[in-house]
Amino acid sequence: MNLENYFIAQFHNRHIGDDGAVIGKYVYSKDAFFENIHYKREWLSFYDIAKRAMLVNISDALAMGATPKYALLSIAMPKNMTRADMKNLADGFKAVAAQYGIEIIGGDTISNTKLDITITIISEVERTLYRKGIKNNYLFAYTGVLGNSAKELKKLLNLGRIHQKSKFIDIHLREQFLKKSSKVLKAGMDISDGLYSDLEKLTSTNKLGVHFFKQIPKRIGCSGEEYEMLVSFAPQDRKKMVRLAQLSRTKLTIFAKATRNRYTNRCKAHHF
Incomplete structure (x- = not known):
């Protein structure tokens, strides 16, 4: 068990284990977007930082078949940020919120040595897509x-440049696919830690293994922050x-089927 899973296992709660917590007809999801962990300031404008922070959180809500309604923002920001920087950051949050019909209802702001963002999304759901059900x-x-x-992250870490339409900057979520296929899908989650790592979460939750129809290279299977969907039917x-x-x-x-064997993830953990 890796350190992330060990820590999560300390909290015994039936709501933990999916991309968000389902309570009644609402889904509550929360994700962090921290400078020097998830991004470096020189890679993105303040506008793009806010957009990406919002989209990676909305991705969790959509992955559960939910419709995002409200957002709470917690921003820890450096004292050297100007008013123009703050306005660009706020404009990025507001642009994505308007795109998805989300109302920003509050949060918290504090001073920090770097720009760290955490967002809570509150969503409504009728037909929940859980990880369990395979x-x-x-x-x-x-x-x-x-x-x-x-590939793009490696280029950035090597001080290279990427296109504005790069997937690292310009995230496209799969809400239309999820809406159209909600009655057919049995389980799913968004691919944030990489296909192989997230496949491990699905299979362990359902106590099943995997038979691959074709080999998927490690560079593809271990690539994180894809924000695509991993689904089962x-x-x-x-x-x-x-x-x-x-x-x-x-x-x-369609790359594999569930079996009764055991699946082992060969990718290095992203979070620890």
Whole structure:
């Protein structure tokens, strides 16, 4: 058990274990976006920092089939930020909030040596997509193209430049795919820690293993912060899922099925 999982295991609560906590008809999700951990200030404008912080949080809500409604922002910011910097940061938060119909209802601001952001998203849900619900022989699939985030991060760490339309900056979430396929999907989560690492979370939750239809290179399987969807569905719904993905213009790769063996993740932990 890695250190992250060990710490989470100290809190015995039935609401813990998914991308958000479901209480009644609401989903509560929270994620951090810290300078020098998730990004470096020279990589992004203040506007883009706020946009990315919001989108990575909204991704968790959408991954559970929920509709984001409210946001609470906690911002720890350096004293050397100017009023113009603060306005650009606020404009980024407001732009994404307007795009998704979210009302920013409060939070907290404190002084810090760097720019650290945590956001709580409160969402409404009718049909929840949990991580649990996978049976033997159910299929696994992921949306979009994986691997570019790790490649772009490596370029940034080597002081290179990336395009403004890069996936690291310009995140596109899969809300239309999730809306159209909600009645067919049996389980799912967003791919934030990498396909292999998040597949481990799904399989351990359902006490199942994996049989891969084709080999996926480690550089793709271990690439984190993809913000694509990892989903599972019954084998008889394969054709229906492919058709639903086409309706939302979403690339869908069916790469494995659930088995009764044990799955071992070979990727290095992202958080510790």
